[in-house]
Amino acid sequence: MTIKGQIRKGAYFDSVTLMRVGRELSGLNGVSDAAVVMGTKSNKAILASSGLLVDALKHAADTDLLIAVKADNEKKLTSAFAKVDEMLRSSTRKTETAGEDRPGGLEDALRVLPGANTALISVAGRYAGGEALKALQNGLHVMLFSDNVPLETEIELKQLARKKGLLVMGPGAGTAIINGVPLAFANVVKRGTIGVVAAAGTGLQEVTSIITNQGEGISQAIGTGGRDVKKSVGGIMFLEAMKALAADPGTKVILLVSKPPDPPVLRRIAAAARAIRKPIVQLFLGAKPKAGQPATLEEAAHVAVALARGEEPATALQRLAARDADIAKLAKRQAARRKRGQRYIRGLFSGGTFCAEAQVILSEMVSGLFCNAPTGRGRRLKDPLKSRKHTVLDLGEEEFTQGRPHPMIDYSLRNKRLLEEAADRQTAVILLDVVIGYGSNMSPAEELRDAVRAASRKVCVICSVTGTAQDPQKAGRVAERLKKAGAMVMPSNAAACKLAGEIARDLGHAH
Amino acid sequence: MELTSIGDEVKPGRYRLHSRFRRAVNFTDGRRLVTLVTPEVGAGPLNIVVRDLPRQGSALRVGRYSVSNAHHRWAFTSEQTYRSPLSYSLKEARPAFFRKNLRVMERILAGEAHPKSLAFLLDPQRTTGFSTTLEQSFVRRVQEGVAKMFRGMARGIRSDDPGSPPRAVAATVVAGVRLLSGCGFGLTPSGDDFIAGHLIGLNLLQASGLRDCRARIGWVYHAARSSNLLTRTFLRLAREGRVTGKQKDLVETLLDGDEERVGSRVRDLLGTGATSGADLATGFVVTVQRGISR
Numbered sequence: 001m002t003i004k005g006q007i008r009k010g011a012y013f014d015s016v017t018l019m020r021v022g023r024e025l026s027g028l029n030g031v032s033d034a035a036v037v038m039g040t041k042s043n044k045a046i047l048a049s050s051g052l053l054v055d056a057l058k059h060a061a062d063t064d065l066l067i068a069v070k071a072d073n074e075k076k077l078t079s080a081f082a083k084v085d086e087m088l089r090s091s092t093r094k095t096e097t098a099g100e101d102r103p104g105g106l107e108d109a110l111r112v113l114p115g116a117n118t119a120l121i122s123v124a125g126r127y128a129g130g131e132a133l134k135a136l137q138n139g140l141h142v143m144l145f146s147d148n149v150p151l152e153t154e155i156e157l158k159q160l161a162r163k164k165g166l167l168v169m170g171p172g173a174g175t176a177i178i179n180g181v182p183l184a185f186a187n188v189v190k191r192g193t194i195g196v197v198a199a200a201g202t203g204l205q206e207v208t209s210i211i212t213n214q215g216e217g218i219s220q221a222i223g224t225g226g227r228d229v230k231k232s233v234g235g236i237m238f239l240e241a242m243k244a245l246a247a248d249p250g251t252k253v254i255l256l257v258s259k260p261p262d263p264p265v266l267r268r269i270a271a272a273a274r275a276i277r278k279p280i281v282q283l284f285l286g287a288k289p290k291a292g293q294p295a296t297l298e299e300a301a302h303v304a305v306a307l308a309r310g311e312e313p314a315t316a317l318q319r320l321a322a323r324d325a326d327i328a329k330l331a332k333r334q335a336a337r338r339k340r341g342q343r344y345i346r347g348l349f350s351g352g353t354f355c356a357e358a359q360v361i362l363s364e365m366v367s368g369l370f371c372n373a374p375t376g377r378g379r380r381l382k383d384p385l386k387s388r389k390h391t392v393l394d395l396g397e398e399e400f401t402q403g404r405p406h407p408m409i410d411y412s413l414r415n416k417r418l419l420e421e422a423a424d425r426q427t428a429v430i431l432l433d434v435v436i437g438y439g440s441n442m443s444p445a446e447e448l449r450d451a452v453r454a455a456s457r458k459v460c461v462i463c464s465v466t467g468t469a470q471d472p473q474k475a476g477r478v479a480e481r482l483k484k485a486g487a488m489v490m491p492s493n494a495a496a497c498k499l500a501g502e503i504a505r506d507l508g509h510a511h
Numbered sequence: 512m513e514l515t516s517i518g519d520e521v522k523p524g525r526y527r528l529h530s531r532f533r534r535a536v537n538f539t540d541g542r543r544l545v546t547l548v549t550p551e552v553g554a555g556p557l558n559i560v561v562r563d564l565p566r567q568g569s570a571l572r573v574g575r576y577s578v579s580n581a582h583h584r585w586a587f588t589s590e591q592t593y594r595s596p597l598s599y600s601l602k603e604a605r606p607a608f609f610r611k612n613l614r615v616m617e618r619i620l621a622g623e624a625h626p627k628s629l630a631f632l633l634d635p636q637r638t639t640g641f642s643t644t645l646e647q648s649f650v651r652r653v654q655e656g657v658a659k660m661f662r663g664m665a666r667g668i669r670s671d672d673p674g675s676p677p678r679a680v681a682a683t684v685v686a687g688v689r690l691l692s693g694c695g696f697g698l699t700p701s702g703d704d705f706i707a708g709h710l711i712g713l714n715l716l717q718a719s720g721l722r723d724c725r726a727r728i729g730w731v732y733h734a735a736r737s738s739n740l741l742t743r744t745f746l747r748l749a750r751e752g753r754v755t756g757k758q759k760d761l762v763e764t765l766l767d768g769d770e771e772r773v774g775s776r777v778r779d780l781l782g783t784g785a786t787s788g789a790d791l792a793t794g795f796v797v798t799v800q801r802g803i804s805r
Contacts, residue, residue: 012530015697015785019627022696026643033643038700038739040693046652050645062693062738105563124550127562385622399774400623412626416640 001032001070004077005057007039008065008088017091018065021084027446028083030076031069036084039064106134120183122146125171129153132168136160144170144225145184151232154225158236167244168237170225174201174439177208177221185408187437188470192217194304195251197241199229199258200285202351202435203297205466206493207257207283209437209475210301212468213491216308219251220244226352229261229269238265239272246276254280255304257297259356259375260287279307285353286360286376292317296494297357324498331502334460334488338428342459343507345500346421347392347431348414350407351466354433354493355394361494365501366390373397387421390504392431408440415451422455428507429460429500433493436467436478444473445481456486460503463487464496513562514578514585516593520556520753521545521573528569529740536564537741538571544744545573551782554756556595556748561585595753597711597762601719601803604766610803612765612773616796619777624789629701632657632793652690653702659687660709660731661801681730688734693742701790703742706735707749708794714752715762716802724802757783761792 013021018036025034035052037043039060047053052068060066067084071077110116119135121128125148132142132149136157144157149171161168169176175198176183180191187205189212198204201223208218222241229235238258245251254276261269261284273280282293283300292314294300302316345362349355356375363369363377368389371378381391384399393400395407395414407414414432421427432452434444441447455461463482467475479489490496526538526545536547547565548558559578568580578585601609617633624630631637631650641650662683688706695701710731713724732750737743748754754762761776768776780788 012532013698014532015699015787018698019625019696019785033645035645037696038693038698040700040737040739042652042690042692042694042702043700046645046648046694049648049652050643052645062742063740385618399778413623416622416626419639 001072002074002077003052003054003068003070004081005052005054005066005068006081007057007060008067009061010063011065011088013065013088013091017088021087021091024087024443025067025069025080025084027443028071028076028080030072031080032072033070034080035066035068037066038062039066106131106138110138117141118143118178118183120145121170122184125149128171129157132157133160136164136166136168139164139166141167142169143173143176143183143223144168145173146170147172151227154227155233155236158228158233162236162240167222167240169223171227172201173223173225175204175221176223177218179220180218182438185435185437185439186221187212187467188472189221189468190215190217191219193219193250193252193308194255195219195245195248195253196221196255196257197224197238197245198222198256199224199226199238199261200353200356201226202433202466203257203283203285203353203357205351205435205437206297206353207255207301207304209466209468210298210492211305212470213475214302214305216305219248226259229258229265231262231264235261235265235268239268242269242272242276246278252278253304253307254278255300256280256282256284257300258284259353260284281307281313285356296361296492297353298492298494323495327495327499328502330488331499332506334499335428335503335506338460338503338507339425341425342428343504344387344424344426345390345392345429345431345504346387346424346427347497347500348417348421349392349394349431349433350396350414351433351435351493352394352396354464354466355392357493358392358431358497361497362390362392362501362504365498366504372399387424387427393417408435411441411444411447415448418448418451418455418461422458422461427459429462429503430455431496431500432461432463432487433496434463434465434478434482436465436473436475437471440473442473445478445485449481449485452482452485452487460500461487462496462500463489464491464493465489466493514559514587514591515550515562516554516558516560516591516756517578517587518545518554518556518558518593519595520748521559523573523575526571526573528571534564539740544740545571547571554593556593556753556755557744558593558755559585560593593756595748595755595759597714597718597752597754597759599715599718599759599762599766601715601721601766606803608767609765612768612770613796613800615770615773616761616765616777616792617800619774620781620789620792620796623778624781624793625786627696627701628786628789629653629695629705629793630789632797649695652694653705656687656690656694656702657705657797659683659690661687661797681726684727684730685734688731692735693737693739695786695790697785697787699739699742699745699784699787701786703735703737703746704784704787704790705794706731707745708791708796709798710746710749711752711754711758711791712795712798712802714749715799718752722802757788758791 022036069080118141120143122145128146174185189208224237281304289295303313306316359378370381370391372384373394465479529537529539534549620630621634626640691702716722717724764772764776
């Protein structure tokens, strides 16, 4: 073992950066301990008691940044310090130099980039409407990432946009892929002929990823925000997006994804669909599908792929049904490994659509299903901090995200809950969605690894990985690492939920 | 570029750039600090809240009714001054109601605070998140420091006499504070944030007339002195009972809010820094719990 220390004088980095650097440093291969701390007397005492206070650090002042690393050998040390330099430099670039040329507002931005045709807006909700209006008045499409935009503002914006032939994606639109460009939380997908309209962010990510992984591609993926398909908004943008895809020569198949629209909106969507001459796949999660129509995001994606290839949709659904028979066999083996008393499913979802899909699937398989964001037959969980019977949680809901990053970025809350649920003797299965791509956590497997490993000693941990091989995190690598940590990794959220449901059924608590 | 509030401790003068972060830019005149912050950070004694943070400018001038750098000028009126003293008293609350809200706050901190924060003082199970040798040393030091800081409190706080504090109590408290001061991760170490929360809690108890904490506040503050300007500044403000808007909202809600509002305010505070908000909140809640227990 070798130990090295460095002092960075006059270096001010915010706590989030320092803790992230410390965490990543400690997780490096060959590093057994590391510290990135201010050079106070107390911290030097702690370093001393941990054997990390080398001579180079002893005379540091309170305001100096200390970096101490204990590693297997010199080579690992050099590599660790190089990594620290890279992370701190990147942080400095973001807060200082990159910001120096940043435009102060929309007008400045248009002067810098006069050819822009879309504004992506992510400011506090009470300001977002004003910014979106300015963008529309300047002839730009809008992607409104911001939440907490008043309903009246959303309606006003969308009516104006419709008049001007522009799109307003959102509010609360976290995902879109326009002309091959991923916006906000989105995956690197193949370009192709399937166009998607989604009032469900992670639903959009799931279908576009599966379509890419199946070898087909995406022409456009337009997110409308979840509220768009409610009666109050009337599906304004959903319908405009359908029109846009109908007119797009690059789109041959249209895939619609949403929770069930309010009945008047559903009627308008149905009427619009009848007028479009391209094949349309509809997935309204929770609504009873007609025979031969998809019931899950996975099925919808596979059907769209079949149509893009000129195949019969039924073939795709039959292939998945055969796969589900294998899931049932796998479930039996997993159920046999559970201890007496283990019977419940606990789902910890970072994607709201996945949580909704889980409820739809599991409600058909088990009884006593609770959720903090219930839909369909899911019942409201009174205290989101305490699971009850079968529980699925949308960790992206406000009670979990206020004052902290979204669970797709920061896994700390989910990891803590994962361990708590695994410690509950009645838990048999834990479900996790792992959504990768732009905007999401860059080291998902590494950050989940310890908690998954600990949990999988007691319960069956089932993950799905939403993403592609081209995503920065690389879906295949993430899946491998999760498997190594002891998780079962399924090809979709639906498959993961079905496996969980089958295990619970086999454990004797069928619906 | 709109200025929405300016803290009552912001003094006129010329300041130069100290440090720049995503949501805050600090300036100093060598002794004092002022900070330009975004609305997400919010009002505070030394905060100047502007809608858009300027990306340029290494100097700041604060006048009687305006703030300016080389590129921007923000005018303000006295109505936009944020009054920072914590002016609430526990006498305004129904005791059972306040205790219930404190428990809600504890529960949320224990359930949702950053895994490397001091919330393990509220839920010992959280210590399992500190796995390396260094982290375990940190946990032991904090536990020892807090035990000393508060062991003195149970006796000393009832018998505090500002004229002649018992030597043994003062020595115990000071030893505990010195273990915590400067201890931990982050730009403002966790121990300092905890001490700030402790000082704010003591000020609330003092203002409520439940305890005479004047001597204790002095012991803690003087034992925690730091050469780090940021730490030194927020400890001074905490000693004087001057708090940020988020902290004030939290106290107000603890006194008369419902569980949902308490949760909302606590979670707002948890968004400060990586662990700073959680550490300060932990210091506050532990202090007030012990101060009101019989």
